[in-house]
Amino acid sequence: MASLELKNIVKRYKSQTVLDNLSLTVADGETLVLFGPSGAGKTVLLRLVAGVVDPDEGKILIGGEDMTDVDAEFRGVGMAFQNFALFPHMTAFDNIATPLQARHSSQSTIKAGVESVAKLLKIGHVLSHRPRALSNGQKQRTALARALVGAPPLLLLDDPLRNVDAKLRFEMRLELPRLLADRGATVVYVTQDYKEAMALGDRIAVMSQGVIKQLGTPEQIYREPANIEIARLFGDPTINLLDVKPSRDTRGIYVGLSNVQVHLPGTYEAAVGRDCVIGLRPEALSFVDEGTPGAIPVTVEAETPLNEKIVTLVRTVRGREILVSRPAGTPGQTEGKAHIAVDSKSALLFDHASGERIGSTNVVSLRNGEAA
Template sequence: MTTLQLKNIVKRYKSQTVLDDLSLSVADGETLVLFGPSGAGKTVLLRMVAGVIEPDEGQILIGGEDMAEVDAEHRGIGMAFQNFALFPHMSAFDNIASPLTATRSSKDAIAAGVQKVAKLLKIDHVLSHHPKALSNGQKQRTALARALAGSPPLLLLDDPLRNVDAKLRFEMRLELPRLLAAQGATVVYVTQDYKEAMALGDRIAVMSQGRIRQIGTPAEIYLAPADIEIARLFGDPTINLLDVVPKEGPDGIYVELSDVRIALPGMPGAVVGKSCVIGLRPEAIVFTKAGAPGAIPVAVEAETPLNEKTVTLVMTMRKREVLVSRPAGTPGPASGPAHIAVDGRTAFLFDKQSGALIASAAASMTRNGEAA
């Protein structure tokens, strides 16, 4: 079994603490995505696991064994980093084959292994080329292929799809989970793309300033982000955040937008009268007719078509901006007065002062066995 455990890891560069008392565990065969903005410490953490740099404090255990005295080449790790790190004097084929060659595999087994992963990554036509003749996207795919070719028990992948084109990136989001599952490897995958994190991760660890701020399944992160900043990171367009004070009526807890009540089923009574920020995802808001139940009057300020969806900026009666997202081709007003309806079952409530999540209606209803 190949598990990964990090215990109280600290890494400092002069006066800057890059990793601050960080702990996490990755189960055998699990894909854990490290997600967060640039400078969060994701790549430093990956290089530390690989043995390229050493922690100032803490333990790294692979398969239960402490790596403190184990050199990088003896850790049984496959790696693909942002800077490619290809051997310049070797062809793409030989670069990919290097881990297979190191295990003294037969020529036929090496050729078959290289061709299989190269075809998947669509670089089988450039296997004879040296790195200087490859595009950045081809270099990145070659580095990824080399990491995969040896079927290592632990894979460290540092944003391996960053430089590939949009079409291949989309295809790889579908293909990589199947490939990784087939190999049975334990994977730590770094990305700044939330869609990639949601598509590839069994769990996601959200990092910021050298700490893990939340860890959970993609559904847990999306339905119950730990704070406002994490809620902002997951979603495009970004989540709407509005100051509110929840109230309680005969039909339960609600908030008001342009004097129209938005019911918040599943919210705890403790939120009543508390200064909060409500989070409403743009896709949970729809245009509706005047006079329809829950219709909120707004003024349409701008509309932006974004291929698969159309994003509309509207203004409430009290001049609060709200983004509304709908599938491309769906009818909706492009200007002037309009009405929207909000699905309170998808709302989040955050503490106004700390930004921490107080409650998520969707998560609460899911725990209660209701459809979210």
């Protein structure tokens, strides 16, 4: 078992700083998801931990031991690569066996180890095939099996579902959490898919431009994103973002949406009179009858059924476009004039200039590794 601790990691490539004074702690047995757009530095971070890239500054501790200057083969981590990185001249069996061979395990131990992990991942029947004879899904499972077979205390998974088809990705998204939990290993999982991040992570670290912008549970990231960028990245359909300028009246702070005053619960004193952006999740909006208090008149523009939910694009009287989401099978307006209501409890308020979230609630915001 091993915890992972990164202290003030800096990595530069030529003049470009890829990781900027980044600190992060992953508890023993925890699954941490590194989430962010490409170029955020997620993969570099993973490679630093694996030991195939050296940091310019900072320390890497695995299980409390300083591993910063230790070569990759002595770190005892398991890693699955986004491009699978299978050895093309070896069979799937030999590919999976390499971590066991490195320990000079006996032939029978190797055989038993490979076969049990292959059975777990349902690739037992293709063990004699070379990588080029495997389907993408089988390649991905072989790569995963190779990372798992040695039962490493620290598992690094670099977007392992990126190159597999949607159906398999969905299956693996269900399977992986159980698989990882059974192993009891500490996991660092890199992904660009927010659903994967939400499904797999005990905690999610949202990275952008070499720093961790926010670190928290999936729930926290979704409900209380640190800034507009993160709010936009999590959620499908994406969050509605509207420019507003909050004001105050006797009932509290409110924003004007199409001449309707929407009062915001919570303490937004600091936002009054400032240029802000309000973030409304499509599922926080619902169609209501005309005359309902707080109902905003809109025109229905288009409707898209997305399996379990129906997304409607509506236009307000001031011409702003808003997405409204409702569970499939529930009634809604399909065309013409309609009215929508806002569940203001889940509304998010951001500063227009900085993009930072404004609010009093317990947002876990990390900048340069310091907990706010």
